[in-house]
Amino acid sequence: MGRHSLPDVRPTGAGRARSPRRRHVSIAAALVLAVTAGTGVAARAGLLSFGTPCDKAPVRLDIAASPDIAPALREIAERARRDRVTSDGNCLDIRVSARENFKAAAALAGGTAPGYQVWVPDSDVWVDRAKGSGDGIALTPAGNVASSPVTLAAVPRSARTLGWPHETYTWAELAAAATGTGRPRLGSADPLRSATGLLALSSVAESAQQNGQNRQDGRNGKDGKGGQDGTGDTLAAATAQLLSGRVADSDPRLLDTLAQDDSAAEKGNPRRNEALLLSEQAAFAHNSEGSGADNLDLFYPTDGAPVLDYPYSLVNQTALSTDQSRAAMRFMALLGEDPSYRTLEKHGFRVANAPVHGEVLRTAGGRSPQPYDGADARPPSVETVQRTLGLWTVTVRSTRLTTVVDTSGSMAAPVPGRAGQSRMDVTKASLLRALNQFTSEDEIGLWEFATRLDGKKDYRELEKTARLGDPVKGGGTHRERLSDAFSALKPVPDADTGLYDTTLAAYRKARATYVDGKFNALIILTDGSNKDDDGISRGELIKRLKALADPERPVPLIAVAVGPDADRAEVDKVAKATGGAGYEVSDPADIQSVLLRAIMLSAGSTTP
Template sequence: MGRHSLPEDSTGPDHSPRQDPTGSRSAARRRAVAICTAVVLALAIGAALVLRGALLTPMKSCASDAVRLGVAASPDIAPAVREVAERARSAQVRSDGRCLDVKVTSRASGDVAGALVKDGRDPGFQVWLPDSSVWVDRVSSSAPKAVPLDTLGGVASSPVGVAATPPAAERLGWPEKRYSWARLAGAATGSTDLRLGAADPARSATGLLALARVNASIAELGGGPGKGGPADTRAAAAAKLLSERTSDSDDQVLTTLPRDGSGAEEGNPRRNQALFLSEQAAYRHNTRAGDAPRLRLFYPADGTAELDYPYAVRGGDSVTTARARAATRFMTFLADAESRRILSRHGFRSASGKAVEEVARTAGGKAPQPYRAVPGSGPSSAELDTALGMWTITVQSARLNTVVDASASMSAPVPGRRGESRMDVTKASLLQALSQFTPEDEIGLWEFSRRLDGARDYRELVPTRRLGLSSADGSTQRDRLTAAFGALEPVAGGATGLYDTTLAAYRKARDGYAEGKFNAVVILTDGSNQDEGSISLGALVKELDRLTDPDRPVPLITIAVGPDADLSACEEIAKATGGSAQQVADPAQINAVILKAIVSASQAGTGTR
C-alpha cells in the first residue's frame, strides 16, 4: 500500500490533514506552545540553579576564603570598632574580591607601645589603633629598627579637658566661668582645694597631654620653663600634687569619683572631685552613671588637648600584601557615613575634631564653655618629653652624677650663637635641667679632661647629695651646684680622658646606689678619648658589663655634643649598662635630651628598683 498503508478511517475524519486544514494549524500551535513552555521551564529552572549557585558561591568564599585582619584598638574605641567590623562582615565588604574578616582586640595603648619597643616578635595584629599619636611617635623614636608603622590618618578624635562633679563645678562657676589650663591646675593648689586626679602620664596619653598643656600654660604666665623662676615652681607644685592623686589608667581614675549623687562622699579626701578626662570618657561615664553624679566638663580657654586615634598599619615583610590592602579597605569603611554614626553613638568626634552637639552635651559640655572649638595642633615631641621627664623625676626622684667634659675643645664656638662657646651653652642647659629637679633628688658634679687631678683624668666638684640638703652657712646643695655649673671652664690645652673617667664615675655611682630612686650617670663630651694610657674601649665595655647589676641598675646616659664627639663609642658604653646615647648639634638641647633619656631608661625598667 505504500504510503497509504493505513486505512482511511483509522484516524477519523477530524485528524485528517487533507480533510481539515484548520484543525491541523491549531494542533501545530498547541504543540509549539507545549514545546515553548518546556523550554521556558527548562531555562527558568536552569537560571534558578545558576542564580542559586551565584548566591551561594560568595557566601562560601566569605567563610572559607576571607582575608583576616587583626586590629589592636585602645579600650575606649574598641567597642565601636568591633561594631563596625561586625557591620563589614554582615555586608560582606570585600578587598580584592575576598571578604573582610576583622578581629578587634582591646589592648591598652601604652602596653602595645611597650611591647613593640621591647619585643621583636609578631604582636599578632596588622593594624594598631591607639588613642593618641603619642604612642606611635614613641615606638618610632625608641625602636628605629622595629617593624615600621604607616599611619593612614585618624579614625576619630576626642578633646581633653577637666571634668568635675556637680558641686565642684558649681564652686568653680561652671559653665559661665572659663579657665586656662594653668588656672584649672592652680585650683587644685589654691584656696578652692580642688581634689584633681589624673591617669598616670607615663601610661596614659590623656594624662600626658593634659600635663604638657598645664606646663605650657604656666610658662605663658611668666618666667618660662626651665628658668628657675615662678613658672617652674608652679609647674613642679602642680605635678607633685597630681602625682599624689594618679591612677594607672583612664578607666581606673574614673573609679576615684564619688559613687553616688547624695553628696555624702563629696567631702571624702580619698575621692577626687575633678579629673583630667577626654570628652568621650566623660560621655561614657555620664551615659552609664546610674546613681553616680553626672560630670560637668570645662574646656580650657587656651585650647584643649586632643586624642586623635591614628590608624597605624604595620609595614615590612611580616604583613602580606593582601592584608595590607585589606587594612586600607577597612580604613575607608570606618570613614563612611554609617561607621561615623556608630563612632558618634560611642561618644567620639570625627577625625576633623568638629563637635557633635549631642555628644558634647551628654559629656557635660555647655555654652559658654568653648566646646565647639576644634582642637589645634598638640604639644610637640620635645614638650611631651620634657613633661614626661619632669613627671618621672617628680614621682620617682633621681640620683644622678653629672660628668662634664672640660677639655680645650669645649671652648669652640657654637654656630649661630654669637660669642658663646660649647661650654657656655652647656652650662646654661645644665642650669635649666637643674631647675627641673625637686629637693628630694640627689645630684653631683664631676669635670674631666686629661691628668686633671694628678694622674687622674677627672675631679669631683660637688659630691652627689640631696638638693634640699642645707649646709651650716644656710646654702643648699642646689646652691652649690648652681655655683659649680656657672664656674665650669675649659682647661687650656686639655685633652679628653673619656674612658678612665667613665669607669670611675660608674663605680662611684654603683657604690652609692640609692634604693627606690632613679640612679644614673650622665656623661657629656664633645670629643673622643685622647688618653693613650687609659683603658681601651673594648676593656671598658667588658668591665662595665661585668659591673652591671640588674637588681641595682645604673644606666649610663652619654651625650655626644657637636660633630667631633665619638658617638659610636658613646653608644657602646651606654649599651653595656642598659643606658642610651644621644648626639646633639647644639648644647642647648642637653636639658631635653637628659629628660628624654631618663624617661626611656625608666620605661625600659633600668635605673630604679
C-alpha cells in the same frame, strides 16, 4: 548653626562640616594603596573592588586597639563579618583585642613582634614612642579612626565652684584654679601611661608659657621680642606636683577615684577627686553608666583642647600578605561609612567631617558657652612631649645622678666678660645653683677627671652617689658635703682631659649601682680642650657603652661640652650610645639651665 548650638540631628552627606585636623579615611585608602602598589599588582588585581559575595576563604586580620575604642571597633568588625563584607572576594574576619597603649608602644619600640597586623592606640603620642630610636617594629600610618578632645571634668558641686558652664578658662587658668587653695581636688592618670594626662600637662606648660610670652611682648612693645620667663615650666611643675599625690595608673582607674555624690561625707573625704583631666569620650562613658546624680561637667579650654586622635597603623607592613594589606585597607574604608560613624558616636567618639553630635556632647557633660567645638589645639612636638615627660619624671620620681667634672688644666682658662673668673669658677657656681633644684630624696654623686689624676687612673670619686638628705659622719647632710666638694674643685696644672677612660669607668659604676624607681643618669661636664692620648679610642668607647646599655634599666649619658674649645658633636656621638645626648654651652654660667633641660628631655625619652 551657631558656634555653640547643640545639633540634635547629625547632618549627612555633603552637609557635614570639616572637623579640624581630621583626615578622611579616603586618605587612608590612598596611603595603603600606595604601600601595596609596590607589588605591581594592586591596581590590576582590583584592590578597590571589594567583591560580592565571599568567593574565597576569609582573610584573618588582628587589630590591637586602645581599650576605650576597642568595643566600638569590635562591634563594627562583628557587623562586617555578619554582613559578609569582602575585600577582593575575601570575607573579612577582623578580630579586635584591647591593648594598653603604653605597653604596646614599649613592646613595638623594643622590636618585639606582635601578634596583630593593625594598631589603633588613642594618640599619635604612642606611635612616636613606639618608633623610639628607629630600631623598633615599623609602623605605616593610614589615617585616623575617630577623635576625642581632652578636657577638665568636674563633679557638679565642683563645676559650680569653678563657674560652669559660663566661666571659661585657658589651660593655664584652669591649672591655676585647680591648684589654688580651697579648689577642687584634681586627679589625673599617670602621664607616663596616659596620653590624656600627658597632653593636658603639656597644654598647661604651653599655655602658661604663651601667657608669659604675651606679657613680655607687651612690656617690650609689639615686635614680638621678649625672653621666656619660665612660667610654663613653673606652673606645669606645680601642677605635676599636685597631681603626683592623686595620680591613677590608667584612665579607667582614674574614674574610680571620683567622689560619688554630694553627701557631707564625700565632701570631706580627702581621698576622693572632685575634678579630673579626662577625655570627652571617657566622660561620656562614665555619664552613660551613672544615674545622673554624679554626672561630670566638662570645661573646654579656650586656647584649644588637644585631642586623642586614634591613629590607624599597619604593623610591619612588609611582612603582611597582600590579602592582609587589602583587608586592612578595606576595614579602614569601612570605618568611614555612615553605619560605622553611628557606632563610634554611640560610644562617645567624634568622627571625621562631622560636627559634634548633640547627644554625645550632652551626655559627656558639655554645654554652651564652653567652646566644645573650637579648633583643636596644635599637637605638641616630640620635644615638647619629651620635655613634659621629663618634667613629670623629675617632679614625681626621684633622680639618681652621678656628676663627673673635668678638672684638666684648661679649666683654669679665664671666661671672657667674667671679671677674671676661670671656666672652673663659673662651672662650680652653676653646679651649686643646680644643686638647689633637687629635693632631699634625689641622689647625687661627684667624680673629677684629668689624666693620671689617681696614679694611672684618670678619674677619682669624690662623693658617692647618695640621697641628698642622708646624714653624714661629722654632722650635716650629704647635700652639704656635696656642696663643699663642688666648691673645692680645682684644675690640675698641665693635665689633659682623660675623657674616654673616665666615661667608661663612670658608666660602668652607674650601671652597677642602678636603682629601680628612680631616673638614673650620668652627667659629664668637659671643656674638651685636650684630647686623650694614652687611653681607649672613641670608637672603642662607643662600642663598649652600647654593650653596657640596657633599655630595661636605662642610664642615659648627658654630656655637656663647656667653653669655646668644646666639641658638641664628639660628646653627642658618645652620649647617644647610651640613649642620651650631647649639649654645648659657650659660657659655663649656662650649665645650670642646660643641665636641668637635658635631664628633663632625657627622662622623657627613656621613660618605659
